[in-house]
Amino acid sequence: MSVSTVEDQDESESAALLRVIVGGVYAIWLREVKRALRDRGQLFGGFSRPILWVIIMGVGLNPYFRGEVYGEVRFVVPYTYLQFIFPAVIALNILYTSVQAAVSVIWDREFGFLREVLVSPMPRPMILFAKVLGGATVAMFHGSMAILLSYFADVPISTGDILSGLGLMFLMAFGLTSLGVIIANRIRSFEGFGVFSNAVILPLYFTSSSVFPLDPALTAAQTRVVYPDWLVRVVELNPLTYAVDALRGNFIHFYQFDPRIGPLVLLAMAVGFFTIALIEFRRN
Amino acid sequence: MARGLKSDLIALGVMVALLGGASMLQPDTSLQLVERSGVLRVCVPQSFPPLVNDNRTNPGFDISILEEIAKRSNLRLSTNVSATMGRDFNPANWRITRAQCEVVAGGVVTSVMTRSFLETIDTGIENGWVMISKGAAPAKGARIGVYPGFAGLDRLKLSTYLRDSGYQIALASSPEAVVQELKAGQYDAAVASSLDALQVVSASPGYSTNWLPESLGRFAFGLGLWKGDVTLKRRVLSAWRAMQQDGFVAQQRARYGLIEMPKTAGL
Amino acid sequence: MALEGTTSPMQAIGVEVAGLTKRYGSVLALDHVSFDVKAGELFALLGPNGAGKTTLLHILCTILSPDEGTARIAGADVVRNPLRARRRLGVVFQEPSLDDRLTLYENLEFHGLVYGVPAALRRQRIDEMLAVVELSEWRDRLVRTLSVGMKRRLEIARALVHDSRVLFLDEPTVGLDAQSRARIWRYLHQLRLQRQLTLIVTTHYIEEVEQADRVAVIDGGKLLALDSPGSLKLAHGHEVLEVTPLDGAVENELLEKFAMNIVRTQDGVMTIRVDGPDFVENFLARYGSRIRSMSRKEPSLESVFLSLTGRTIRDQGSTARDRTLAFGKQGGEHTR
Structure with a gap:
């Protein structure tokens, strides 16, 4: 049998490094995507969450939010309740999947696969970048699964909406996956993670103005009459509020805040959380 | 590789089909x-x-x-x-x-x-305010008959606009009255809501309609x-x-x- | 330093370690360790758990950085040029680091991509290596369906998909049956010849150390001895007697009499170093009737290890990490 070899001096260091980076980022990204497709449990979660939120909850609550008397509704937003929560369900799917991608960071660490990558010639920042990129792709894909229910939710979506929506969803997924990695870095024992993820995902979701609007038709002072001050404050402090607002603006063209805030917050989250995750990753 | 990819795509297809199918469910009665x-x-x-x-x-x-x-x-x-x-x-x-x-x-x-x-x-x-006139816009100082109607358009904005344009304003009580006064030459032109204006124009040969600016409602x-x-x-x-x-x-x-x-x- | 420019494929030195030191807080995990490994050598690292073997290996793999000293892999400095060093080394960790959810081929393809192996060579190498470790027919199976031995073989194949010149193997045969162990060594010897590989191995199995060209014994972060197995046995090996005394009185007497020679007492068996040519005869004459059993052991690497470190080579107990892994293997939340 012949064994082939390539001598390092045949090419320059930088050309070799470039091939390592391009190939490596692709390999790590592809691995994340493949693993996500093979994790039937995760895939089922991405499928069942929109079903439960849009179909079961949406239909169940419809009689409570539908119009009964012209001029009188509980829900003063120019959309049905289902249309209103639809973009938030997309965000919820992204949120869950991003945190699960972070869980895989823990498993890689504990089961040794991380070492396989750490001893490879991939520069450390690129390892993290590829990992987050893969996780974000999967999360964006899970978010898109919810879009498949847009007909049911009566949200008409144009091709342009989908393209710009995918962009926003990717930014959101990138930021949240980075956040998940930051959290995962702080978790040493595994048993606690389930509690932790529920302590992160659901509070973030429910306080992001996802299931109830901070009525934009009313003034700030009046808002505080409708909802207690502390709740309004919490919702306004939650960065996910603006992320959900951006998605809502994109898909049903309804903004609660200045339309420029949402994408800015998404960008800031993506850059900020990734930078923190990177600093921590290099330190370890 | 082929095996893994194939089953991955099947799983994906099943999920998409199920969601698409679920989307066809009846949302209400x-x-x-x-x-x-x-x-x-x-x-x-x-x-x-x-x-x-x-x-x-x-x-x-x-x-x-x-x-x-x-x-x-x-x-x-x-x-x-x-x-x-x-x-x-x-x-x-x-x-x-x-x-x-x-x-x-x-x-x-x-x-x-x-x-x-x-x-x-x-x-x-x-629906919106419409100018009913012969040919181009009426000249400054022209006498304009206004029929406000019931369509819920902003009358205040309209009168401010007409005054700023230098027109004289006369209030008409009905579309029929507008037609009569135009015929009689009492009005040089008229303003009405677009729904009423069509009624006026169809009875006044030689007149045509033009939208007033959208900012008026x-x-x-x-x-x-x-x-x-x-x-x-x-x-x-x-x-x-x-x-x-x-x-x-x-x-x-x-x-x-x-x-x-x-x-x-x-x- | 002398090797910095010389990139000849006939590298005389595979790994150079000079004055390597690593501290964890006040604990000195490595204390100025220096040695060279020749290209193509089979080099064994021997030491009890916590001796600094793992720390040394991690520094050589560029996972850890040393506090002092230098290390070079085929001429590439692990601190100053880690990316270059990593391209020249292959690592087989003690714990499996394969991705269970990918197929064999996908695992090797991943490795090839991450190491920047060009596409054509990558495919060829993967096929070659799968053939060497006799896993070709399994290439499209998911790794989770493999046995422990097969996984280890796959990891060896993976470490050689790129142009590795130095292969680190951390306990490559631990937990395997005798047949699988023999098989793995057969592959390693074959590959060593084919690729002029330098092999650096840590192992608990003494008979595996015997086949090494040279053995380094490490304890307490220090390099205690470095030589061929034969020379080590000559220099540090002793014949020992393993004696089971008849009762406590005899045991006490022996403890007192041979205080300098007793290597250890464990489960009622005393291990006594044979000291001088008449030692056994004298011992038998004096205590022959008061012992239950006695056996005489030829000098072995185990006795070398024992006399150098005062300890035997054994496994450690379960740690928090092991428990987490066990939790995951039971199918804990969001598992792989």
Whole structure:
């Protein structure tokens, strides 16, 4: 049998490094995507969450939010309740999947696969970048699964909406996956993670103005009459509020805040959380 | 690799198919209830020409459209006249409830405000202030007859605008009066809401209409359905689109004198 | 330093370690360790748990950085040029680091991509290596369906998909049956010849150390001895007697009498170093009737290890990490 070899001096260091980076980022990204497709449990979660939120909850609550008397509704937003929560369900799917991608960071660490990558010639920042990129792709894909229910939710979506929506969803997924990695870095024992993820995902979701609007038709002072001050404050402090607002603006063209805030917050989250995750990753 | 990829794609396909299939589920019972009773009920004001006329042979654009929609869905249209509708600008005072009708027509404005209360289907009929004149814009100092009507357009903004343009304003009490005064040469030109203006122009040869600037108020009329009645809305919308396709809508527009007006021509 | 420019494929030195030191707080994990490994050598690292073996290996793999000293892999400095060093080394960790959810081929393809192996060579190498470790027919199976031995073979194949010149193997045969162990060594010897590989191995199995060209014994972060197995046995190996005394009185007497020679007492068996040519005869004459059993052991690397470190080579107990892994293997939340 012949064994082939390539001598390092045949090419320059930088050309070799470039091939390592391009190939490596692709390999790590592809691995994340493949693993996500093979994790039937995760895939089922991405499928069942929109079903439960849009179909079961949406239909169940419809009689409570539908119009009964012209001029009188509980829900003063120019959309049905289902249309209103639809973009938030997309965000919820992204949120869950991003945190699960972070869980895989823990498993890689504990089961040794991380070492396989750490001893490879991939520069450390690129390892993290590829990992987050893969996780974000999967999360964006899970978010898109919810879009498949847009007909049911009566949200008409144009091709342009989908393209710009995918962009926003990717930014959101990138930021949240980075956040998940930051959290995962702080978790040493595994048993606690389930509690932790529920302590992160659901509070973030429910306080992001996802299931109830901070009525934009009313003034700030009046808002505080409708909802207690502390709740309004919490919702306004939650960065996910603006992320959900951006998605809502994109898909049903309804903004609660200045339309420029949402994408800015998404960008800031993506850059900020990734930078923190990177600093921590290099330190370890 | 082939094996892994194939089963991955199958799993993905199954998920997409299941979600797509779930999307076809019926979200509510609104259409089912209407079909069971065989009657589509519509709440309309006494009169809102030319959308709703107090006239059996020409019942109005909205009514004719809805009759056709009902006919195409094997339903019977039943009109429920509300005395307060069209007279009061606050819909809360109309006391229209789900128990009375499934559709609201005859002056439903498809604004964001309305959509907080109703699902709307735009019927492409616009309302706004229109200048009725001979040829180009009337010269400064011209005498303008204004018929404000009941369409809910902003009169204050209009009078400010006319005054700033240097016109003299005379108030007319009815579209007929406007026609008479134009004929008599008392008015150089006239301003009315676009719905009323069509009535005036059709009786005044030589006159044409031009939109006044959109900033003075411009809105679209449509059909209103109760929020949350998605299945019924889909049926009505698909019937409406079919009627647009086969020319029925255009035919009705012509019947009620609802010709298209150039969009850009302001004064 | 002398090697910095010389990139000849006939590299005389595979790994150079000079004055390597690593501290964890106040604990000195490595204390100025220096040695060279020749290219193509089979080099064994021997030491009890916590001796500094793992720390040394991690520094050489560029996972850890040393506090002092230098290390070079085929001429590439692990601190100053880690990316270059990593391209020249292959690592087989003690714990499996394969991705269970990918197929064998996908695992190797991943490795090839991450190491920047060009596409054509990558495919060829993967096929070659799968053939060497006799896993070709399994290439499209998911790794989770493999046995422990097969996984280890796959990891060896993976470490050689790129142009590795130095292969680190951390306990490559631990937990495997004798047959699988023999098989793995067969592959390693074959590959060593084919690729002029330098092999650096840590192992608990003494008979595996015997076949090494040279053995380094490490304890307490220090390099205690470095030589061929034969020379080590000559220099540090002793014949020992394993004695089971009849009762406590005899045991006490022996403890007192042979205080300098007793290597250890465990489960009632005393291990006594044979000291001088007449030692056994004298011992038997004096205590022959008062012991239950006695056996005489030839010098072995185990005795070398014992006399150098005062400890035997044994496994450690379960740690928090092991428990987490066990939790995951039971199918804990969001598992792989």
